[in-house]
Amino acid sequence: MLVSDFHYDLPEELIAQRPPAVRGTSRMMTLDRRTGDFSDHTFAELPLLLQPGDLLVMNDSRVIPARLFATRAGLTTQHNSPAPSGHIEVLLTQRHASAEGYNDWSALVRPAKKIQPGETLLFAPDDSTAPLLRATVLSAGEFGERTLRFDPAEDFHAALERIGHLPLPPYIHRSKQEPNTSEDRERYQTVYSQQLTSAEAEGSAAAPTAGLHFTPEVLSQLKERGVEFATLTLHVGLGTFQPVRVERTEDIRLHAEHYTLSTTTAEAIQRARREGRRIVAVGTTTTRTLEHIARETNGSEIAAHSGSTALFLSPGVEFKLVGGLLTNFHLPQSTLLMLVSAFAGREQALAAYAHAVEARYRFFSYGDCMLIT
Secondary structure, X not given: OEHHHHOOOOOHHHEOOOOOOOOOOOEEEEEOOOOOOXXXXXXXXXXXXXXXXXXXXXXXXXXXXXXXXXXXOOOOOOOXXXXXXXXXXXXXXXEEOOOOOXXXXXXXEEOHHHOOOOOEEEEOOOOOOOOOEEEEEEEEOOOOEEEEEEOOOOOHHHHHHHHOEXXXXXXXXXXXXXXXXXXXXXXXXXHHHHOOOHHHHEEEOOOOHHHHHXXXXXXXXHHHHOOEEEEEEEOOOHHHOOOOOOOEHHHOOOOOEEEEEOHHHHHHHHHHHHHOOOEEEEOXXXXXXXXXXXXXXXXXXXXXXXEEEOOOOXXXXXXXXXXXXXXXXXXXXXXXXXXXXXXXXXXXXXXXXXXXHHOOOOEOOOOOEEEEO
């Protein structure tokens, strides 16, 4: 299939720039993938639209303040000038195993051409010139990708919290003076990730946005309804930010993203599968993780483990675990829209999107959502 087969026209004013005034008050479309029928609801109706016995699986990864601004500290490579110059924007996308004390990260860097292996970057707070973090560029990849090694720091995560900004998507516009607001700091996290410390669930460079709608009240109502819920952790990384640069879907290759499946969640999935209960994924990240695990285990017992997935789901694939999907509305020609089209059927998904545009739904990260069953 062609990437252009997943295009739709979206008026710019429908791209949500801020979350709804009250968390959980978004609109929600439902789509029956067997019939193609869709209808309009609100997210508050979710407990009534799910069935007792459903297992709702959510991604509890916490978004870190991964957007940083650096100053060039000089170069060790002979072909570049050692003079400090300019501000460099750095977006941390994935943490790697590294030597003791160091923190190695994949990152997107702008302007990328200036930043080559061997260069040192300094990261200081806005109110100081004294750097809290120092990183060396280890390697360079395509499209601004760089591998950075941060020097040992007394508390790396505390330093990120002080100097970093939430990595809001580029279609959410904020001023250069205020890259994100105090509202963003709260609302660009799920309520269940906010209960965890950054060390427990840190790692995402973008929010698993389908989870942003949930409130403690809705979670309580789901429990009363008899809906079981469990969490896994997949750290959202580079693939979220990189546009599709090929023409055919079979040429798409996703970056691997790290996930962790706990014993509690593995057992919950096993019980639901054994008892024939529906597994409903909250978001595309959860869907990819569950379907990756299903393919890795190939019908055998699912156990707690950690791993990584680069699974790409497009029309024609068989879903082995996921029987329902709650998801936000995604960008045209994106791999996330292709995943939704794989689950719901391309024509049905695009027809639902056309209705969402006509009905003035709010799109993308801070926008409305769709329940596909």
